[in-house]
Amino acid sequence: MKVLILPDEQAAVDRAADIVARTVRDAPDAVLGLATGGTMLPLYETLAQRHAAGDVSFARTVSFNLDEYIGLPPEHPCSYHSYMREAFFDRVDIDPSRTHLPRGDAPDPQAAARDYEAAIERAGGIDLQLLGIGRNGHIGFNEPTASLGSRTRIKTLTDSTRQANRRYFDSFDETPRYAITMGVATILASRACLLLATGAAKADAVARMVEGPLSAACPASALQLHAKATVVLDREAAGALELVGYYETVHPEGRDTVFD
Ligand code: F6R
Secondary structure (H helix, E strand, O other): OEEEEEOOHHHHHHHHHHHHHHHHHHOOOOEEEEOOOOOHHHHHHHHHHHHHOOOOOOOOOEEEEOEEEOOOOOOOOOOHHHHHHHHOHHHOOOOHHHEEOOOOOOOOHHHHHHHHHHHHHHOOOOOEEEEOOOOOOOEOOEOOOOOOOOOOEEEEOOHHHHHHHHHHOOOOOOOOOEEEEOOHHHHHOOOOEEEEEOOHHHHHHHHHHHHOOOEOOEHHHHHHHOOOEEEEEEOOOOOOOOOHHHHHHHOHHHOOOOOO
């Protein structure tokens, strides 16, 4: 796992944006796996600014989002469809017909999950999967004890995840209980993963992901199995790592390698 530690949140976001932009510049028809959540908002903002400045185009990019709440139609203001339109899709030149999110309002969510997995395969798989991390170590909505061999399916959200998401809804009761999410194995099948974590609240989960045992108790630790996983952190999110000195030696100032 490549652990890149940057001095602050914006530096970490810029570093992650560099990796996304380079992927799209190298392969304009790249398939991006996209994430939602608070951590990703400054990343989408930065990418939108770079697009406005003429630095990067998403015109030929294909995208698949990690997850969507069950029960919310795409127009619902709290759906991840709405989040993606507002944070990113409406601000760049991506072709809406090339963007994909699971349908939270599908009449048969299990069939929708299987179809989603098949659509990713038909697109040739994901070139770069963006990820955030939950305080409990989830990636996508793969909560602790999720099978490390799982594919896109329905997951029941933990109360701690619902508490974290409650800020977007009127009450805890209205906060969705279920989601369609790519599985851990779906994520591991992507050709590269890029996980962005910022802030002290993520420090323990980050340490378990990078240095803890490989365990379904921390689904993000499955990234230890991925041959091309990059973790971009600000100093606070790196705060509980034991081997910080080593990561900073191998990747000084968050660069790719000491030879860059
Ligand atoms: C959402 C997703 C989640 C979030 C995670 C962190 O698509 O995949 O795993 O990345 O819950 O969320 P924030 O960034 O809000 O702390």
